[in-house]
């Protein structure tokens with residue numbers, strides 16, 4: 467069965483400008499957008515988990531794609547769990563950032579091929595595709611600074627998952643590969659649209675049509691990888707380095723960090739007039755707020 471790459475999530479087909487409020491509404495609709503049948507079908511493919519650890523003291527969450535026996539491939543249940551975890555993070559008011567990683571030193575090898583083979587008809591493939599497209603769109607729209615920590619391989623849908631984060635950090639053994647061509651497919655989880663925005667259309671076409679194995683050097687050169695972590699030791703140290711990389715960007719109260727992400731999302735996704743309106747609305751939520759008043763009281767000097 468061919469997992470469709472042609473499916474288009476209903477919200478892409480929304481014509482015309484959308485405000486952040488409408489984006490939020492889309493999110494609400496997205497949580498109920500998937501017909502129950504696809505949820506039931508995905509439920510039939512167990513295995514693995516999507517683990518979420520929310521660290522209240524730092525405001526950093528760690529979301530782990532955990533299916534090491536299958537190189538962290540997404541089972542159907544893991545697709546459903548990912549949506550649940552994203553939904554949880556959408557309302558984490560103390561949150562500042564989320565690190566997306568794989569278990570056991572590997573990132574993610576895409577959909578579980580056993581599940582993909584079993585979702586026989588194109589209609590269910592389209593629905594699975596749309597379900598994951600909506601979920602990854604919501605992941606990227608989270609009011610949190612997001613990072614894909616790529617250790618080992620990120621293949622197919624796993625490569626698409628890396629594009630649904632604001633930043634990508636890679637270890638020296640990391641590889642991002644859009645293997646879709648080899649499977650007679652195109653990305654369907656939104657990876658192509660996001661990749662064009664990250665590396666430009668020409669580099670995106672090279673990576674997709676060449677199924678290029680993007681190593682750290684290639685990724686840095688193309689702008690797909692934001693930092694290479696040279697730590698060769700275990701999972702724990704790599705995560706610590708990733709958290710250290712985030713620190714300068716989250717050094718502010720959570721409401722301020724969340725507001726900054728919201729205005730960047732609207733600037734990236736909305737037509738100018740809508741983006742300016744959203745920026746004004748978000749500005750209004752922090753102007754005169756606790757962080758603003760505290761800063762004014764301190765007579766700040768930005769040396």
Ligand SMILES: CC[C@H](C(=O)O)C(=O)SCCNC(=O)CCNC(=O)[C@H](O)C(C)(C)COP(=O)(O)OP(=O)(O)OC[C@H]1O[C@@H](n2cnc3c(N)ncnc32)[C@H](O)[C@@H]1OP(=O)(O)O
Nearest residue numbers: 469535536537539575576577578579580621622623646649
């Ligand atoms: C293309 C888009 C589509 C979508 O959008 O949904 C997809 O993502 S389809 C999946 C695309 N991914 C792949 O094609 C990757 C397939 N796997 C591999 O190429 C290799 O397994 C690799 C390179 C990830 C690792 O190779 P290595 O030799 O180091 O290990 P094994 O191949 O022996 O893998 C260990 C174990 O994991 C199972 N495995 C790996 N990937 C998947 C997967 N995507 N689905 C299901 N199972 C997977 C592999 O079968 C081995 O299990 P075993 O029981 O030992 O055979």
